[in-house]
Amino acid sequence: MNRALPLVAAACALATGSALAQPYGFEGVWGRVDLGCTGDGDRVPTEITSRELRFYESSCAIARVAPLGPGGESWRIEARCAGEGEEWPAAYILARHRHGDDDWLTMIDATEGYAWLLAACP
Secondary structure (H helix, E strand, O other): OOOHHHHHHHHHHHHHOOOOOOOOOOOEEEEEOOOOOOOOHHHOOEEEOOOEEEEOOEEEEEEEEEEOOOOOOEEEEEEEEEEOOEEEEEEEEEEEEEEOOEEEEEEEEOOOOOEEEEEEOO
């Protein structure tokens, strides 16, 4: 048996970013502060896991997460998105802010230049 095979498989998984996903501080359900956490249609909260961002009528498979600086509260995400019959590459910058019981996430669409302030949903 070739002992290098498991190491090669692990290296390939790390290179693609598809395996060994770890928990990040951005994971959770987030509602836009101007819309809240209870809504329907395009007012639904955004769900973010270590592998995916789920929006209204679209989702993005996370290909790469890169922490920004040593603080542990901001990340650059590269993703491949799909929705309504289309596919596109996307990049996001996420920054988490915590103060007492308040918990927010700034989400910047680094591809299109839009930004949203999201609040953690219960």
